[in-house]
Amino acid sequence: MPEKPKIAFYWCASCGGCEETVVDLDEALLDVAVKVDIVFWPVALDFKRHDVEALPEKSIFATFLNGGIRTSEQQEMAHLLRRKSKLLVAFGSCSHLGGIPGLANLFGRDEILTAAYCDSPSVVNPESGLPSKHYEDDGHELELPVLDSSVRTLDQVVEVDYYVPGCPPPPKLVRNALSMLLAEQLPSKGAVLAPDVALCEECPRKDSKPEQLLISAFRRPQEIVIDEQKCLLAQCLICLGPATRSGCEAACVRGNMPCTGCGGPTSRVRDQGAKELSAIASLIDSKDEMEIDRMLATIPDPVGTFYRYSLPGSLLRRKRLNGHVHEEVRSAK
Amino acid sequence: MPDRPSDAAITQQFEPRIVAFFCNWCTYLAADLAGTSRMKYPPNTRVVRVMCSGRVDPQFVLDAFAHGADGVLIGGCHPGDCHYQEGNYKALRRFELLKRLLADLGIEKERIRLEWISAAEGDKVRAVINDMVKKVRALGPLKLERDAKDVWLAEVAV
Numbered sequence: 001m002p003e004k005p006k007i008a009f010y011w012c013a014s015c016g017g018c019e020e021t022v023v024d025l026d027e028a029l030l031d032v033a034v035k036v037d038i039v040f041w042p043v044a045l046d047f048k049r050h051d052v053e054a055l056p057e058k059s060i061f062a063t064f065l066n067g068g069i070r071t072s073e074q075q076e077m078a079h080l081l082r083r084k085s086k087l088l089v090a091f092g093s094c095s096h097l098g099g100i101p102g103l104a105n106l107f108g109r110d111e112i113l114t115a116a117y118c119d120s121p122s123v124v125n126p127e128s129g130l131p132s133k134h135y136e137d138d139g140h141e142l143e144l145p146v147l148d149s150s151v152r153t154l155d156q157v158v159e160v161d162y163y164v165p166g167c168p169p170p171p172k173l174v175r176n177a178l179s180m181l182l183a184e185q186l187p188s189k190g191a192v193l194a195p196d197v198a199l200c201e202e203c204p205r206k207d208s209k210p211e212q213l214l215i216s217a218f219r220r221p222q223e224i225v226i227d228e229q230k231c232l233l234a235q236c237l238i239c240l241g242p243a244t245r246s247g248c249e250a251a252c253v254r255g256n257m258p259c260t261g262c263g264g265p266t267s268r269v270r271d272q273g274a275k276e277l278s279a280i281a282s283l284i285d286s287k288d289e290m291e292i293d294r295m296l297a298t299i300p301d302p303v304g305t306f307y308r309y310s311l312p313g314s315l316l317r318r319k320r321l322n323g324h325v326h327e328e329v330r331s332a333k
Numbered sequence: 334m335p336d337r338p339s340d341a342a343i344t345q346q347f348e349p350r351i352v353a354f355f356c357n358w359c360t361y362l363a364a365d366l367a368g369t370s371r372m373k374y375p376p377n378t379r380v381v382r383v384m385c386s387g388r389v390d391p392q393f394v395l396d397a398f399a400h401g402a403d404g405v406l407i408g409g410c411h412p413g414d415c416h417y418q419e420g421n422y423k424a425l426r427r428f429e430l431l432k433r434l435l436a437d438l439g440i441e442k443e444r445i446r447l448e449w450i451s452a453a454e455g456d457k458v459r460a461v462i463n464d465m466v467k468k469v470r471a472l473g474p475l476k477l478e479r480d481a482k483d484v485w486l487a488e489v490a491v
Contacts, residue, residue, distance in 0.1 A: 075489060106437070148488055157489050273434075274391035281430040282423045287412065292429050302434040315395040320439030321480050 005061035005182065008040035008052070009091075010081055012074040013101045013151060014067030018092040019043045021168035022064075028175050035182055036061075040081075049077070055084050062087040062181055064164070068094040068101055068312060069152045073145035082158040087181065089193075090154040093167040093262045096192075097272070098312030100167070102151045103304060105311050105318030109149045149321070153313045163192040167262035167309055170248045194247030196267050199259055203241055203250045205231045214285035218298040221257060232258045233283070238305060243269070243276040262309045271315045273306035280306075349469040351378045351462075352397040353406040354389045358416040359451050360408030366455035374459040375466045378406065385409070386447070387420025391431050394445065398435075401478045404444045404469040406461070411449040421449070443468045444475065 011019060023029065039060060040047045063085040069078055082088050093099040104112055118128045135142040154160050164177050177193040180186075187193065200206055209231040219236045226232070232239040232253065239258035241250070245266050252259050265272035280299070286292045299305060307314055355361040361382045367374065383389060386409025394405045407428065409421040428447045436442055446465055450457045 069489075079491065149484060150488070152489065156485075269392075271392045271395055274395055274431075277430055277434060278391050278427050281426040284426045287422045287425075289425065289429070292426055296426075296430050296433070299430070301437075302430060303437045306434070315392065315399045316438055316477070317399075317481075317485065319437070320475075320477065321484055 004035060004037045006039045006055075006059060007036045008038070008060050008063040008081060008085065009043070010040065010063060010065045010077060011043065012065065012067030012077065012095070012154075013070045014092065014094045014099065016043070017168040018066035018094075021092075021166075021171060021174060024171045025175060026171075028171075032178055032182075049080070052080060052084055057083055058086050060085040062089055064089045064091040065154055066092040066095050066168075068098050069154060069157045070101065070104070070148050070150070071145040072148070075148075075157055078154060078158045087161045087186075088154075088158065089162045089164060089177070089181075090160045091164050092169055093165060093264065093309040095154040096163045096165050096313070097264050097310035098151050098153050099309050102153075102310070102312040103308070105150050106303060107319070108321070109147055113147065150318050151312045156312070161189055162187070163190075163264075165192055165194050165245060165262070165264045166248060170251065172249070173247050192245065192264065192267070194245055194263065197246050198266060199241035199244045199246045199248070199250060199253075199263065202246045203231075203253055205229065205253060208234065210234055213283050215283045216285045216295055218280075218295075226256050228256050238280060238299065240276050240280075240306075242279045243272060260308050261306070264310060264313075272310045273303070273314050276306040277302065347470060347474050349377050349403040349466055349474075350401060351404040351406055351465060351469065352402040353378045353380045353408065353462075354383050354386070354393065355380055355408040355450075356386045356388075356410060356416075356421075357382055357384045359410035359414065360386075360448070360458070362452035363408070363450045363454045363458045366452065367458045370455050372455055372459045374462045377466045378462055385415065385417050385420035386424035387415070387417065387422075389424060389427075391427055394431060398440065398444075398475060399477055399481075401475075403472075403475045404446070404465055406465055407445075407447045408450045408458075408461075409447070411451055414451065440475070441472055443472060 009022065038045060040052050063081045065078065065081060065088065069075055090096045094101060113130050117123060117130050118125055131144060133144055133146050135144055164173055166173060173194050208229060213233055215236050217236060218238055221237060224235065227235060237258045240261035241259040244259055244261045245263040247263055261272060261276060265275060269275045284292055284295050286295055311318065355364055364380060386407055389407050397405050407424065409424055410416065412421065415421040425447065432442055432445055435445060448461050
């Protein structure tokens with residue numbers, strides 16, 4: 001019997017939702033399990049890093065890696081899995097564009113560590129101890145991973161072959177990606193394995209989108225009773241469907257919530273947030289600077305709204321660094 | 334490898350690099366007029382001609398900053414004068430939101446500017462560029478490209 005292709009799943013800076021979506025394949029997962037050999041999947045199977053290290057180079061057919069990269073350990077694992085795999089697939093928004101954890105790029109490393117280990121109301125840390133690379137306790141020595149200054153997308157650390165977008169990727173896209181790869185029908189390198197059109201194309205409310213849309217104040221979902229039939233933009237909600245790649249069959253809109261952009265941009269767009277900003281701002285119903293500002297003030301957090309899933313993968317990648325971060329990175333090296 | 338110049342040294346000999354997107358119908362002609370009229374202004378702007386200020390995708394602005402621009406200037410027709418009726422209003426709406434987004438990303442509001450300059454206002458081109466170069470010079474270099482090399486890439490170097 002010919003050897004079955006080896007598959008690996010791994011997680012980095014992510015929430016675990018992408019692991020869930022693999023389980024959400026339901027019965028299809030059993031079909032997949034028959035066709036492949038899962039050699040590494042920390043969330044479900046008891047294989048360790050040394051098992052991966054023992055594999056020959058390029059012996060894993062495909063690794064599906066979810067989560068952004070933000071520690072030295074995640075960097076090492078990304079490099080290790082890249083070496084051992086023929087195909088590396090960035091799986092889910094975090095790995096693709098940085099995801100929600102990518103919004104940490106609005107802060108410096110010091111700010112993040114202090115908030116998490118000292119200032120959080122639920123933390124008791126009288127000596128304000130922060131994690132350090134080297135730790136000794138009772139004669140035991142430990143080397144701990146170092147937190148990077150920024151969250152990165154997978155392809156900013158290692159070469160990536162394919163992307164499966166979504167937070168988490170919809171089971172249908174996962175099924176299609178798996179069957180396409182296993183049948184060795186390989187798309188061109190760097191392809192995002194999802195339809196290359198905007199979400200509005202597959203939105204069930206498409207027909208209710210007015211020809212011309214003008215908005216004088218944006219509303220947040222909790223402020224209004226949302227009509228279940230009508231285009232959400234026409235109800236003054238910030239729906240990012242016009243600038244987001246489809247593939248989810250408008251799951252959020254079907255749940256009566258606006259699209260928040262997890263599918264990433266289409267292939268013609270480099271920076272999803274900029275394009276979303278462009279699409280939304282041009283709907284403002286005024287020609288007067290002051291009035292435009294007042295109307296735009298109904299968007300309280302532009303970065304968090306337009307770059308919710310894509311700040312590390314954007315053109316600017318993070319909030320501008322200040323001088324001391326340079327020194328920190330230099331001294332860590 | 335020679336040592337990288339210090340931050341202080343860079344600031345001292347700093348010549349701001351300003352990318353200017355000028356609309357084909359008004360501001361670009363004004364810049365032309367400034368040139369043929371032998372008006373003097375600092376050589377710190379690189380002008381990119383676009384058909385309309387409404388054509389300036391916010392991606393262009395971010396890309397300019399990411400690739401070493403210290404400031405971005407957008408020039409369009411006066412309100413009501415747009416060759417395409419509404420393009421400059423769209424530019425204005427996008428610009429106002431982009432300015433807020435950039436501030437949240439640590440880029441000062443003086444580094445991005447939108448001006449209405451008609452084809453007859455060569456002198457306004459000179460005044461705006463003079464003023465912007467002065468303000469951006471006072472802010473100092475943006476250094477996003479340098480950050481990308483020193484911090485971003487250094488941290489993932491194998």
